[in-house]
Amino acid sequence: MNLKERCPILNFSDLGDERGKLVVIEGGQDIPFDIQRVFYIYGSDDTIVRGQHANRRSHFVLINVAGQSKVRITDGKEEFVVDLDRPMMGVYIPPMIWKDMYAFSPDSVLLCLASTHYDGSEYIRDYQEYLKEMQ
Ligand code: TYD
Numbered sequence: 001m002n003l004k005e006r007c008p009i010l011n012f013s014d015l016g017d018e019r020g021k022l023v024v025i026e027g028g029q030d031i032p033f034d035i036q037r038v039f040y041i042y043g044s045d046d047t048i049v050r051g052q053h054a055n056r057r058s059h060f061v062l063i064n065v066a067g068q069s070k071v072r073i074t075d076g077k078e079e080f081v082v083d084l085d086r087p088m089m090g091v092y093i094p095p096m097i098w099k100d101m102y103a104f105s106p107d108s109v110l111l112c113l114a115s116t117h118y119d120g121s122e123y124i125r126d127y128q129e130y131l132k133e134m135q
Contacts, residue, residue, distance in 0.1 A: 003078035007097060010061060010090045023088050025061075025113065032092060033059045033115035040065075040111045044104040051099040054130050056122040059115040062101070063090035067108030072100040076134040084110065098130055 012030055015022040027035040044050060051071070062071055064084035072081050075097055082091045090113075093099055101110060116122070124130045 003073065003075050003097075004080055006075075006094060007073050007080075007082075008092055009082065010092055012088045012090070014088055021087070025063075025090075027113075031061045031090075031113060035113050036116050037114040037118060038111070039114070040109055041101070041104075042066075042109045044069075044101075044108065045106065046103055048102065048104060050101045052125065052127075054096055054098045054124045055116075056124065057095055057116055057119070058122060059095060060093045060099075061090045061113040062093065062099075063087065063111045063113070065109050065111045067105040068103070069101055069105070069108050069110050070103040072102070074098045076131045096134070098127065 010031060012023045012025055015024060025031060027033065041050060062084060065087045068083065068085040070081050070083055071091060072079065073091070073093060084091065104110070124133070
C-alpha cells in the first residue's frame with residue numbers, strides 16, 4: 001500500500017437539513033478506531049508549524065471543523081499534503097507516520113481524534129531518529 005492508501009481521506013456523511021449541517025463520527029464505524037481522546041488546536045496562525053512528530057501507538061483523524069489548515073504527511077520516503085478545509089472531511093493517520101500541521105487560517109479549529117490516552121513517551125519528535133527507525 002502506498003502512503004496515500006495508508007492515510008486515506010475520510011468523507012463523513014452530512015445529516016443536515018434545513019436547520020443546518022450535522023456531521024456524526026462514531027468510533028470504530030466512521031473511523032477505523034475507538035476514540036479515547038479528543039483535542040483541538042486553535043489560535044495558531046500561518047507562521048506556526050505544529051505536530052512535527054510521529055507516534056508509535058496512536059492512530060489519529062484530523063478534521064478542520066472550522067477554517068482551514070494543511071497537514072504534510074510522510075513516512076520518510078513518500079510525502080503528501082492534505083488541505084483540511086471542510087468540516088465533513090478528515091484524514092486518517094496511523095502510527096509511525098510523521099505529520100506537520102501548518103497554514104492555519106485565523107479561524108482554524110483543528111479537531112484531532114486519537115485512539116489512545118496521552119502518553120508523551122510514544123512520541124518521536126526528532127526527525128533524524130524517526131528516519132533511522134523507518135529504514
Ligand atoms: P504538542 O504535542 O506539542 O502539540 P501539537 O502536536 O499540536 O503541536 O503538545 C503540546 C503540549 O500539550 C505538550 O506539553 C504535551 C501536551 N499534551 C497533552 O498533555 N495531551 C495531549 O493530548 C496533547 C496532544 C498534548
